[in-house]
Amino acid sequence: xxxRVLIKSLQAATLSVAVGLxxxxxxxxxxxxxxxxxxxxxxxxxSAGLSLLGLILLIVGASYWLSHRGTRAVCLVFSGLxxxxxxxxxxxxxxxxxxxxxxxxxxxxxxxxxxxxxxxTRGLLGNYVIFPHSLNIANFFSLITAFLGANFFIxxxxxxxxxxxxxxxxxxxxxxxxxxxxxxxxxxxxYCIPAYWLYSTLLNGAEPLFVTFVLLxxxxxxxxxxxxxxxxxxxxxxxLCLALIATLAANMLRPIMTVxxxxxxxxxxxxxxxxxxxxxxxxxxxYLGGAMLLLTSSAGLNNWLYGIQLAPSNVETTYSLATGTNxxxxxxxxxxxxxxxxxQLKVNPTPAKAYSKLAQQLTQDTQLNVxxxxxxxxxxxxxxxxxxxxxxxxxxxxxxxYNLQSRRTGNTWYRLRYFVITLSAAYxxxxxxxxxxxxxxxxxxxxxxxxxxxxxxxxxxLFDGFTxxxxxxxxxxxxxxxxxxxxxxxxxCGIAALKIRYHQSEDV
Numbered sequence: 202x203x204x205r206v207l208i209k210s211l212q213a214a215t216l217s218v219a220v221g222l223x224x225x226x227x228x229x230x231x232x233x234x235x236x237x238x239x240x241x242x243x244x245x246x247x248s249a250g251l252s253l254l255g256l257i258l259l260i261v262g263a264s265y266w267l268s269h270r271g272t273r274a275v276c277l278v279f280s281g282l283x284x285x286x287x288x289x290x291x292x293x294x295x296x297x298x299x300x301x302x303x304x305x306x307x308x309x310x311x312x313x314x315x316x317x318x319x320x321x322t323r324g325l326l327g328n329y330v331i332f333p334h335s336l337n338i339a340n341f342f343s344l345i346t347a348f349l350g351a352n353f354f355i356x357x358x359x360x361x362x363x364x365x366x367x368x369x370x371x372x373x374x375x376x377x378x379x380x381x382x383x384x385x386x387x388x389x390x391x392y393c394i395p396a397y398w399l400y401s402t403l404l405n406g407a408e409p410l411f412v413t414f415v416l417l418x419x420x421x422x423x424x425x426x427x428x429x430x431x432x433x434x435x436x437x438x439x440x441l442c443l444a445l446i447a448t449l450a451a452n453m454l455r456p457i458m459t460v461x462x463x464x465x466x467x468x469x470x471x472x473x474x475x476x477x478x479x480x481x482x483x484x485x486x487x488y489l490g491g492a493m494l495l496l497t498s499s500a501g502l503n504n505w506l507y508g509i510q511l512a513p514s515n516v517e518t519t520y521s522l523a524t525g526t527n528x529x530x531x532x533x534x535x536x537x538x539x540x541x542x543x544x545q546l547k548v549n550p551t552p553a554k555a556y557s558k559l560a561q562q563l564t565q566d567t568q569l570n571v572x573x574x575x576x577x578x579x580x581x582x583x584x585x586x587x588x589x590x591x592x593x594x595x596x597x598x599x600x601x602x603y604n605l606q607s608r609r610t611g612n613t614w615y616r617l618r619y620f621v622i623t624l625s626a627a628y629x630x631x632x633x634x635x636x637x638x639x640x641x642x643x644x645x646x647x648x649x650x651x652x653x654x655x656x657x658x659x660x661x662x663l664f665d666g667f668t669x670x671x672x673x674x675x676x677x678x679x680x681x682x683x684x685x686x687x688x689x690x691x692x693x694c695g696i697a698a699l700k701i702r703y704h705q706s707e708d709v
Contacts, residue, residue, distance in 0.1 A: 208471055209647055212658045215467075216643050219661040219691070222668050223637040229588040230633065234626050245619035252620075253627050260389040268382040275372070275385070282392055283365045286402040290357055293614065295403050296606040297353060300335065303327075304405050307339035309351040317507040328542050330552065331512035331520060331559065333503040337453040338407040340506075356405035363409040364401045368392055370416035371686075375693055377423055378656055383693040390632070390689050396597030396625040397682060403601050407454045408682040414451035415461070415686065418444050422465075422488060426481050441488055449495045456499075456514070457683070460670045462492055464662040471658065510552045512559070519563035521674040525587070526570035528579065532587040532676045538566065587676050594625035596678030636664075636688045639695020646698050653697060660690035 267275055297305050307329075310320055317336070320326050329335045342356055349355045368388040375384025392398070401409045421444035425437045452458035469485040500514050520542065525532045541562060549555035574580050598621045605611040643657035664687035671680055 211467070211471060212647055212654060213644060215658060215661045215665060216640050216647070218665045219640045220637060220644070222665060223633055223640060225588060226592060226668075227630065227633050227637070229585060230592055230594075230626060230630050232585075233589050233593065234623075234630070242619065245623055249620050249623040249627055252624050253631070256393045256395075256628065257631075260386060260393060264382060264385040264389055267385050279365060279368050279388075283361060283368075286361050286364075286398075289399070289402050290354065290361075293403055293601060293610060294606040295353060295357070295601070295604045297405065298604050301405050301600075301604060303329070303335070304339045304342055304407075305351075305353055305356060307336070308343035308346045308356070311340065311343035312346040312351060318509050321507075321509045326509075328539065328546065330509070330546065331516050331542060331556070333500075333507075333511050333517070334407070334454055334456050336507060336511075337503070338410070341407075341410055341454070342405060353405070357403060360401050360405060360409040363413045364392070367409070367413055367416055370413070370420055371689070374416065374420055374423065377420075377427070379653075379693060379697045383697055386696065387689050387693045390692065391685065393628070394632075394685060395621065395628050396594050396678075397685065399597035399601055399621075400679060400682075404604065406600075406679060408679060411451055411454040412682065412686070414447045414454065415458075415683070417447040418451060418461070421447060425484055425488070437484065441484055441491075444488060445491045445495060448492045449499065452496055452499060453503075455683075456517070457667070457670060458492075458496060460666040461663070462489060462496070464659065464666050465489060465492075467662055468655075468659050471655075512552075512556045516556050516560050516563070518674075519560050519567065523563040523566040523570065524675040525673060526567055526574070528570065528573060528583055531583070531590050533590050534675070534677070538563070541566075584672060587672055590678065591671050591676040591681050592629070593678030593681075594629045595622045597625060598622050600679070632685075632688050632692065635695065636691040639691045639698070642695045642698040643691070651701075653694060653701070656690065657694050660687045660694060663687040664691065 263278060267278060295301075307320065307325070310325065311317065317326070317340075321330070326336070329339075342359065345355060345359050349358075368391060371391050372384040372388040375381075375387040377384075397408075400406060421440045424432070425440035425444060428437045428440075448458055448461070451461075465485070466489060469482065469489060472482050472485060500511070503511050520538070524530070524535050524538055527535050527538065529535065542559060545555050545559045545562065549558060574583055598618065602611065602614055602618075605614060640657075640661065643654075643661065646653055646657065664684065667683050667687065671684075
């Protein structure tokens, strides 16, 4: 009895935090949209509204139609939707800037035979020596570049194919957890996110690769814990190994997988309290132990991989904290802090000395920022500003605009500004509302034992963890991409809960 109360309390607390965060997100997005509405026009709002309705009809109609068709139809629809991205690539030609240029250039250098040590001695790595994940992003792209060439289209093609694979992975996960129709709804919701559709099509950012490895982790771990009836005896262990490799790869691209491990740890604790099958719990503990070991050794792995002395992980963490607590830029990129990094890397005779000085200086910056926030009693308003920065639905539009090659195309794209951003904000807001309703349904579902409770619990854990961790560190609009996955999981769990209630009322 005590175990049951403890489990229900933990699940209810997690879902309650999710409800609170979703409400806060909606308020933050509403503030953003209110500012946007003051500068936009009625035509943009009307056309965005019609487009949003069209996307909803596409998701509902296509998921219903495909649920009554075979796998061949799903292949054709997914491939057809993906092919539309090549029309955008043909129209919006990109000349990469900022990090996107760095990823492309470093990948090309590596593919042409230049070692990372040579790049370092020539000063080509710049400040990336304190951001190993940025080197890892370039390195992942260099593997494809080595085979297919250094044309920027190759990087775009890589991310487009990643999003196609993501659709399949989400579909398989949804079908495995709930039903085939829920998997279809989830994959189509993911495909239709306007901001991410643009970003993952036209730019060589890390997010599509990162999301792919997170989804591979989820699917492999699911297969390891709940093997199919037709699975061979060794299949669960092979999937467990695949989950560990995918976890390490995801963390190499964005070092936030500790949040994922904390969520899995809490989920494992609930499994243990519920006396689930010993095999399942044993595999979960093995996965957690192996993943923690891999993540703690990732710094040494990076040094070995690149043959240079990269900064310890605490330097990158202190940089992100110093930036994330800075009021002047609302927790976003700060040129002054980056200037400190550049200066220390240049003036110190050895990397070890530079890293030590940086850690000390960035820690002092963080302490001063925190003191300022406490003295001015600005914590709430500052976090609210950070939430708006994190949820910014304009990252897809803006990054395309900044990287466009043709001025003529740029002028045309600029005229579409309010339509694209309004559509992006409205779609994301609708996702938040649907997830909020789903979380409330999840709280009601806790009153009775049901397999759906564990999916609500895990989805809410991931949503809470990724949202709160992003608010502690530096934020950018594109950083909220990872939140799409738990949001979509909550939405399909909510739809499944509604279907259960409907069928129960029919039986009565």
